[in-house]
Amino acid sequence: MAFDPQKFISESIVQIRATVGDKRAIIAVSGGVDSSVAAALASRALGKNVLCVFVDTGLMRKGEAENVRAALEPLGVNLKVVDASREFLGALKNTSEPEKKRKIIGEKFIRVFESEAKRFGASFLVQGTIAPDWIESGAGLRDTIKSHHNVGGLPKKMKMRLVEPLRELYKDEVRKVGQALGLPQEIYSRQPFPGPGLAVRIMGKITPKKVEIVREACAIVEEEIELAAKEGKMERPWQYFAVLLPIKSVGVLGDARAYGYAIAVRAVDSIDGMTAKASRIAPEVLEKIADRITRKLKEDVNRVVYDITSKPPATIEWE
Numbered sequence: 001m002a003f004d005p006q007k008f009i010s011e012s013i014v015q016i017r018a019t020v021g022d023k024r025a026i027i028a029v030s031g032g033v034d035s036s037v038a039a040a041l042a043s044r045a046l047g048k049n050v051l052c053v054f055v056d057t058g059l060m061r062k063g064e065a066e067n068v069r070a071a072l073e074p075l076g077v078n079l080k081v082v083d084a085s086r087e088f089l090g091a092l093k094n095t096s097e098p099e100k101k102r103k104i105i106g107e108k109f110i111r112v113f114e115s116e117a118k119r120f121g122a123s124f125l126v127q128g129t130i131a132p133d134w135i136e137s138g139a140g141l142r143d144t145i146k147s148h149h150n151v152g153g154l155p156k157k158m159k160m161r162l163v164e165p166l167r168e169l170y171k172d173e174v175r176k177v178g179q180a181l182g183l184p185q186e187i188y189s190r191q192p193f194p195g196p197g198l199a200v201r202i203m204g205k206i207t208p209k210k211v212e213i214v215r216e217a218c219a220i221v222e223e224e225i226e227l228a229a230k231e232g233k234m235e236r237p238w239q240y241f242a243v244l245l246p247i248k249s250v251g252v253l254g255d256a257r258a259y260g261y262a263i264a265v266r267a268v269d270s271i272d273g274m275t276a277k278a279s280r281i282a283p284e285v286l287e288k289i290a291d292r293i294t295r296k297l298k299e300d301v302n303r304v305v306y307d308i309t310s311k312p313p314a315t316i317e318w319e
């Protein structure tokens, strides 16, 4: 049977109200599709009794806090922006192992929430977890591939009760729900963004400088691919971003020798994120991306490569 978003919304509202009652709830919004849809749904069900918190982890996309404000505030969502970037970057300072990064970020996130929740008097934590998040986190029969932020980062003794209204949905269904809730298209059709943010797009140790580099490179990849799609040069891929590699290679800057980082561009076509194929991007689009990245970041990056691997054997993100 075809998925019916309206039916899903009315059933979820009843369920959320039955679970939360007249208590208060808190939800993290990241600017991504899942959390925005969960926030809009929870706000529809609970009104001002749900506080939507945007935590600036210092690992968000360019302009994210402003975008979230612009998208959610007009919907009457009770939104609070918390700048915790120093705390997150400090905690990640000496970590290069991907699973460790995920755990640190997941746990810090929950800590920040617990303190916001206390202040708000919330007893429930709403999360935008969707089916692939928990399937890939080893809850089912599969081995653990990655501890997804929404699941793997949760401490064992959580003080709040969890509400996950999108738990059984896949991405395409979440988008339909977002559209039916009246969210702007820029939100519900937005490409996925991982919970741990840019941390999993920086291979190895994270420094503020590296975050700046990958944030700028991701913005360029997004702009150029969206432009190419708008001009009809290609279909917009499922996901498209940049990864900062931990290797340096030799290049030329002006007439001097340079020794800079390499950026990998990743763009994939997928239905649900469980499997994926590298997108076929016109060479001139890739060239423009490489040109813009190496100009804008000329002091730090002198090489751009394109990742042509499918999932499996690779995953979409590099960590």
Ligand code: XMP
Pocket: 133, 136, 146, 147, 148, 149, 150, 192, 193, 194, 195, 196, 239, 273, 274, 311, 314, 315, 316, 317, 318, 319
């Ligand atoms: P991978 O990299 O495992 O990712 O092929 C599949 C999809 O999930 C996104 N992703 C995450 N989403 N929390 C999330 O909410 C996470 O921890 C997380 N890690 C990866 C990824 O961007 C892709 O769309």
